[in-house]
Amino acid sequence: MMDVVFSRSACGSLKMAQHYGQGEYTGAVSVIVAAREGEERTAPAPEVQAARQAAEQRARREWEEARPLGGEPANVFSLEGGWSMGDIAESQFPQGRRRLLERLFAASFGGSEAEREQIISESLNELQANLQTVLTRSANGEELRIWYSAGPDDACGLCWLLAKLNELAHHGPVQLIKLPVWEYGEGETMMAYTGWGEIGPGEWGRYLPLAQTAKPALLQACAGRWKELQRENAPLRVCLNGGLQSMPENFYDSFILRELERLPEEFLEASLVGNVLGRYQLGVGDGWLALRIEAFCRQGLLEVVQDGPGIRRRLRQHSDWASL
Structure with missing residues (x-):
């Protein structure tokens, strides 16, 4: 098969x-301690040990129940x-x-x-x-x-x-x-x-x-x-009411604009992309969102404050972007 x-x-x-x-569990786990942007943090040893033990128990249980x-x-x-x-x-x-x-x-x-x-x-x-x-x-x-x-x-x-x-x-x-x-x-x-x-x-x-x-x-x-769908050959196809429908390239823009309202005037592009992906689970990847954000920059809704590779740029919102 x-x-x-x-x-x-x-x-x-x-x-x-x-x-x-299959067989005896022989796995190993590692623990990554995340910190907020600009924050340096070294996790206390007991905290790391507790996290590691919890991860090991979960991994062993998944193996045994698989x-x-x-x-x-x-x-x-x-x-x-x-x-x-x-x-x-x-x-x-x-x-x-x-x-x-x-x-x-x-x-x-x-x-x-x-x-x-x-x-x-x-x-x-x-x-x-x-x-x-x-x-x-x-x-x-x-x-x-x-x-x-x-x-x-x-x-x-x-x-x-x-x-x-x-x-x-x-x-x-x-x-x-x-x-x-x-x-x-x-x-x-x-x-x-x-x-x-x-x-x-x-x-x-x-x-x-x-x-x-x-x-x-x-x-x-x-x-x-x-x-x-091939004859229509639209920029996007989405699932609506259980069926596939052709859509224009700006179909996901409203979700991006909604998240812009939650962000400060200056922000990392990756933060905007991550917020949209995490909050709405649209099934579209970061590449398409980055394309639409670039379109916003061309339209004047956003401007690049600090350039960077991929989505690591720092952007600034237009002071009155909602009126554009």
Whole structure:
């Protein structure tokens, strides 16, 4: 059986989940003490020791309670492509993905142009190779299990992949597992997830009972919807009321503006991006938010006080930006 996810972080966790919990626990943990911006802090030894012991107990419990999935890492594939953003015209694959990644990396990544180009090329080569392998093996009758969520990239990736499978003359069985939007945690807590990348390797096994068979009617419906989205070829695609809809590039701007009201006149761009990602769980990455913040700078809503790599710039709000 093949397993497919739509992010690299989820792919790494899923590969670990195949044998996580087998044998005696031999793990090790480390503790990082965070401080606020501009604050220097050395945590007292008892505090560090208590945090380490709590982390070790939690890691051991996760190992002992894990349900290993089995299988081989070579059968796990990531088809990460940022499918909710940018050009998705069939004739523009993978060039449309390259243009999108170049824009996202230029806005949010602090490395050199050569480093960006290397990462982009490696990502696209991996995407194309994984797609070809999945389609070939499925055409030969092998079973495929797709893990997806309600996030826009996962929803678009699922629709895109099912459309690809629908084009095959024959394909093997397809199983779908959707990540619950929320579930209960330990005690009286509740957990809300935006994607499989947030799931630890010891947790994947408990979602196996959620698997459902993807019937031909679903593949045909997804193929038709994806063709419509390709014809519209909007800058963004989002999930609304359970369906994918095309949207303009400023769709997420209101969330950024809302967080600007909470920040002082001068602030770090990373603080704004982090606040939006953490508070609203939109399922969109820091790259797209950085692109929109750059648009705000061009429009005069924001100005750069101190330049820096990626999103490490210091910005200042226009004194009356709400009237612009």
